[in-house]
Amino acid sequence: MFDLVLKNAQLPFQTNSANIGIKAGRILSISSENLLGAKELDLEGNVVLPPFVEMHTHLDTVLTAGDTVFNQSGTLGEAIDIWSIRKQSLTKEDVKNRASKALKMLMAYGVLYVRAAVDISDPNLTALHGIIELREELQSLLSIQIIAFPQNGIVSCPENQDRLEEAILLGADAVSAVPHLEHTREEGIQSLEFAFSLAKKYEKEIHIFCDEVDDEHSRFLEVVASLTLKEKLEGKVTASHANALLYYSDAYANKVMSLVKQANVTIVCCPLVNTTMQGRTDSHPKGRGITRLKELAEQGVNVCIAHDDIRTPFYPFGNGNILQAAHMAIHLAHMTGREELKQIVNMLTINGATAYSIQDQYGIEVGKEANLACFPVKDVYDIFFKQPKCRYLFRKGELMVETEPERTCWNI
Ligand SMILES: [Zn+2]
Structure with missing residues (x-):
């Protein structure tokens, strides 16, 4: 059982989404299989990058x-x-x-x-x-x-x-x-x-x-x-x-x-x-x-x-x-x-x-700290034209920042 599972994460430059299992602040699994967590969060196919x-x-x-x-x-x-x-x-x-x-x-x-x-x-x-x-x-x-x-x-x-x-x-x-x-x-x-x-x-x-x-x-x-x-x-x-x-x-x-x-x-x-x-x-x-x-x-x-x-x-x-x-x-x-x-x-x-001399500890890989930035885009290149705030920002598996999705109503 993981402390946290991030479901349906779209990792950059990859075709399929994955589930990320986090325990004690580290990434312990990145898998297409279902992972069980004490807490689970569905990222709905949105892009996850290292911060x-x-x-x-x-x-x-x-x-x-x-x-x-x-x-x-x-x-x-x-x-x-x-x-x-x-x-x-x-x-x-x-x-x-x-x-x-x-x-x-x-x-x-x-x-x-x-x-x-x-x-x-x-x-x-x-x-x-x-x-x-x-x-x-x-x-x-x-x-x-x-x-x-x-x-x-x-x-x-x-x-x-x-x-x-x-x-x-x-x-x-x-x-x-x-x-x-x-x-x-x-x-x-x-x-x-x-x-x-x-x-x-x-x-x-x-x-x-x-x-x-x-x-x-x-x-x-x-x-x-x-x-x-x-x-x-x-x-x-x-x-x-x-x-x-x-x-x-x-x-x-x-x-x-x-x-x-x-x-x-x-x-x-x-x-x-x-x-x-x-x-x-x-x-x-x-x-x-x-x-x-x-x-x-x-x-x-x-x-x-x-x-x-x-x-x-x-x-x-x-x-x-x-x-x-x-x-x-x-x-x-x-x-x-x-x-x-x-x-x-x-x-x-x-x-x-x-x-910054942190390359050995940086990146979305098994064994590394669970430092993750999720953006409300399905394709990583869309961050450039949308330039969105981070949907979720995690440091060592802890949620540091959360931005509610912007919503516009058209009354026309
Ligand atoms: Zn300057």
Whole structure:
């Protein structure tokens, strides 16, 4: 007798539905046979996926759009100016309240793993203390990894070097750098070398905000890949954005993508914020605000799609629905074919789990934790045009979130 049996679950990319038997928080059976459970739930042939992995968001800035002013130009420069004023009034409670609301929004759409950047350019590390506390308080609900993120740079703001180390000692999981925002190309490289040596010293992950600029001269992705190989950190390094890759010549872009593949660096694409932020300074035709997603995937690079900002000075929209980001990526990267859509599903799930270093415990397989997201669609590809909330979200066999089906009455 199982603790819980989920009947008629449509597993992705399979033809027949199955019954899933769960005991003590683990999947003990996946079978076409009838299974008996103390509790049973009929999923009515709806799709079940492993929960989504959100590989790039910001829990310190969430839900501050319009607080106290909106970003009227929509540019990165105005966003940074607004945030540098807003962050002066941060308190731990303010950060925790907004972050926990945003995490619930993400969970409603099937996310159970969140990698969040927290700006450490603050002498008191107020936001970091708040998010570390929250990670502890919510550990029975979802998993949070924290990136120590030096928004003001590492070389152009040398105080951030000690703050990064302090953030690691306080419990951050990954070290970041923003090389394209340093004053010079050389200082950008120095910032990467600092981040890599700090991560290596404390055996932490590396998550670089890399080349988020429409400029072919921004060439830090090759440095990230090269340092990864030099320091033998393959599989431990992620680079978000990589927008400049779009502007390189094909010859140089192919060289960089091949290096990224060789170094096993994960690329995280954030199509919602980047499609509004990038391409602004181009003359026509304007860039599409996305990295070479399709080509990276074709090269076998581990690529993820992330939601990124949720209602911040940097991006005024976003409701926690990572499927909106996937929908945008499908359009911008011209990935509408069925095999390509399958790759997009992987970019939200298993590719994220690989970068999050949980691949051994992730997935819908016998023996693994019963972490399952059920969506109200019969065909997995329908998640992209319907972009629904999660019908049921289970963590270790416990029902965490349930969304009643939407019902529209036609009085005509
Ligand atoms: Zn971001």
